[in-house]
Amino acid sequence: MAVIEARSLGKSYAGKPAVVDLSFDVQPGSVTGFLGPNGAGKSTTMRLMLGLDKGAGTTTFDGVPFTSLDRPMHHVGALLEAKPFHPTRTARNHLRMLASASGIPARRVDEVLEQLGLSSVARKKPRTFSMGMGQRLGLAAALLGDPHTLILDEPANGLDPQGIQWIRELLRGFAAQGRSVFVSSHLLPEMALMADQLVVVGRGRLIASGPIQDFVRSSRRNAVLVRTPQATDLADVLRGRGATVEAVEPGALSVSGLDLETVGDVAFDAGIRLHELSPRTATLEEAFLEATEGAQEFEAHARPEPGTTGSTTSGEEAS
Numbered sequence: 221m222a223v224i225e226a227r228s229l230g231k232s233y234a235g236k237p238a239v240v241d242l243s244f245d246v247q248p249g250s251v252t253g254f255l256g257p258n259g260a261g262k263s264t265t266m267r268l269m270l271g272l273d274k275g276a277g278t279t280t281f282d283g284v285p286f287t288s289l290d291r292p293m294h295h296v297g298a299l300l301e302a303k304p305f306h307p308t309r310t311a312r313n314h315l316r317m318l319a320s321a322s323g324i325p326a327r328r329v330d331e332v333l334e335q336l337g338l339s340s341v342a343r344k345k346p347r348t349f350s351m352g353m354g355q356r357l358g359l360a361a362a363l364l365g366d367p368h369t370l371i372l373d374e375p376a377n378g379l380d381p382q383g384i385q386w387i388r389e390l391l392r393g394f395a396a397q398g399r400s401v402f403v404s405s406h407l408l409p410e411m412a413l414m415a416d417q418l419v420v421v422g423r424g425r426l427i428a429s430g431p432i433q434d435f436v437r438s439s440r441r442n443a444v445l446v447r448t449p450q451a452t453d454l455a456d457v458l459r460g461r462g463a464t465v466e467a468v469e470p471g472a473l474s475v476s477g478l479d480l481e482t483v484g485d486v487a488f489d490a491g492i493r494l495h496e497l498s499p500r501t502a503t504l505e506e507a508f509l510e511a512t513e514g515a516q517e518f519e520a521h522a523r524p525e526p527g528t529t530g531s532t533t534s535g536e537e538a539s
């Protein structure tokens with residue numbers, strides 16, 4: 221059951237740093253979400269981890285680099301952005317070829333096709349597949365060797381809501397067996413449901429790592445909502461106690477910097493009547509946007525006019 225240890229990973233393209241001195245661990249029995257804005261270096265990091273890109277640093281799987289693993293498909297299954305499918309081979313033959321190259325019995329191919337819901341298209345060519353089906357085939361290839369570690373770059377890309385829910389259950393189940401999952405995604409509500417640990421990067425550098433609850437808890441967007449007919453008085457008293465107070469609507473305050481019990485006690489001591497006292501927990505998206513503020517490589521400068529679509533970006537599309 222592999223601990224992944226990534227140490228001082230680094231990579232530049234044409235002198236421009238894409239990944240900078242990046243170190244983190246992925247523990248068995250967990251789903252570790254890999255988050256970062258577009259162009260933050262997630263795909264590059266995953267390629268470095270698997271020895272597919274040359275760069276600085278090392279990554280080991282239970283102490284062994286990927287390129288030195290004996291029968292690597294049995295240890296690590298990977299789904300990266302570029303999925304090389306043979307143009308004329310069927311889905312089943314594509315997997316059979318991968319299986320035979322790794323000494324995996326052919327019956328395992330049919331097992332994963334079944335597991336991934338691809339049995340009915342097993343004899344079709346992947347180039348005719350929708351994006352979601354292509355993702356499923358890529359996942360089938362990653363699972364072929366029944367590995368104890370999965371490294372997945374945006375696996376939910378192109379999947380429909382049922383597919384997204386299915387992959388969440390698959391990865392949670394995989395981790396519950398004591399295996400390791402390292403997965404990138406921009407679907408933050410999904411990540412909040414799926415991951416227990418996070419690695420967050422911006423401009424190729426580590427921004428945060430650790431349990432997802434700690435990351436969300438550290439957000440300034442966590443607050444206490446108070447409704448009171450004496451909002452002005454309460455705001456003054458709370459500010460006097462060092463809280464940050466924002467009027468969200470007439471008679472309602474959002475208070476940060478004090479916990480819920482203290483806000484209630486302060487109001488009671490000041491003789492202020494409360495009509496509501498409730499916690500407001502930050503979402504993963506809010507915590508992420510706050511943590512990566514200023515770390516976006518591709519920043520939108522113009523909001524679309526109401527009724528139009530699209531936005532203007534300052535740079536090229538990331539990979």
Ligand SMILES: Nc1ncnc2c1ncn2[C@@H]1O[C@H](COP(=O)(O)OP(=O)(O)OP(=O)(O)O)[C@@H](O)[C@H]1O
Pocket residue numbers: 233237238256257258259260261262263264265517538539
């Ligand atoms: N093959 C390449 N040649 C040149 N530059 C590259 C190449 N691959 C990535 N980059 C650059 O490296 C940086 C990191 O890119 P990377 O694709 O790793 O980011 P990412 O976090 O996966 O982005 P996204 O979320 O948009 O997929 C970006 O500035 C990107 O333009």
